[in-house]
Amino acid sequence: MTNGGAGTYETSVEGGKHWSFIMRSGMQLRMIDSRGGANVGMLFFNPQNPLERYNAPDTLKCQHTFKLTKGHCLYSDMGRIFCSIVEDSVGWHDTVCGTTTRRLVAERWGERSYQEYRNEWTQNGHDAFLVEGGKYGLGRRDLAANVNWFSKAWVADDGALIFDANNSAAGQFVDLRFEMDSLVLLHTCPHPLNSAGQYPRNPVLLQFSKAQPVQNDDFCLNSRPENARGFANTELYRFGNTGDGR
């Protein structure tokens, strides 16, 4: 990790790895696809009550969208907003394809054991979430549909699900502004529909900073009437919490 100065913090996560942290309300996370073709699997929980967690169906249906991009908010099952997508140079992020399992990785790319390959082993998203979740008392029953940042799978008229291998190029980024304290579990394992010949191992750069306060003309707040109500629910949850003045 390096301190980027002016209250920012920057670190890189190699491909095929995992991490977790708590983002405070009012903080911002920029994720940058360092080499192109990255995938970041992500789950969100309320650290004060982990039974409140990211809910992909609620997120999609209340914003009438199948993809995630700028202006969208990521909802918990309690009608509150973990974070808002305040900038996005990619345009499409997936939240319906789930994550790789050990079996899927073995079938598609062949399993590379830790014993033989050390840091070049083929970690999978499911096990990565279990490891990170376990640090907070979470287990198999707590896993849910995750976000796959930088990845796109679109739907043809007959419902067929089609992966776009060229969705994200080197340098593209997405900015998440956290509207409530959030436990974030993440991994950089490949998207489960990625059919690359070799296990994709793409790094991401993470930049942490303090977000600008939400103004009345905020893009996410106003992108849909549902989001104004989601912000109202989140505001009520923070009622009386003057920690950061927001």
Added chain:
Amino acid sequence: MSDVRQVSGFGAEGGLGAESTRLPGEAVFRQVVPAGEYWINSVKRDQVLRIVDTEGNQSADTLLFNAADISDRYSAVDTIRAQRNVYLSCGSRLLSTGGNVLAQIVADTVGRHDTLGGACAAESNTVRYALDKRSMHSCRDSWLLAVAQHDHLGLNKRDLSHNINFFMNVPVTPQGGLSFADGLSGPGHYVELQAAMDIIVLISNCPQLNNPCNAYNPTPLEVLIWNPDVR
């Protein structure tokens, strides 16, 4: 099409409007589930569960659990990824979080069912409709009551996850839009699941009063179960 194995085989190649020849009089279990109520029951391996949309355009918000390991439960994302299609229909294998087949759709007179839209909740109603809808009845409240009243099963809120909405129509566009459209279902339409292992099925018959999909009129479902050796 006189026995379950044949029906199961036919299901894999079936498509729109695949009807069943099972006779309601031969079912070993039959129950009406009014709107706003839940149904939770075990379905044994190879038994067939039929869910009937008795009056049309209802939503059966359904969760499945591996009876021998409740942490291994229905996974919408694994199911649609494995079949490379976002809609469920005859032949769809309903996968668990552990990658196991819990059940297969072996008959379906509707043609497609949703598994993206999730279940309504008091909290999501406040976002979708209005803040003062908070106190209205919802599927997730029914599920919570179901697992509390059947706590011997060991289920709780963490197990109430991303479900199937039988009879719901949630079309997705190539551009990434998602909408709630008028149902493809109608009075008497049904879907049949054949259990691939012993499973627990939890259904909320959706009480939603805010969505035009059911013409603001939630109606009863009926569930029937047949043994595999029915004939």
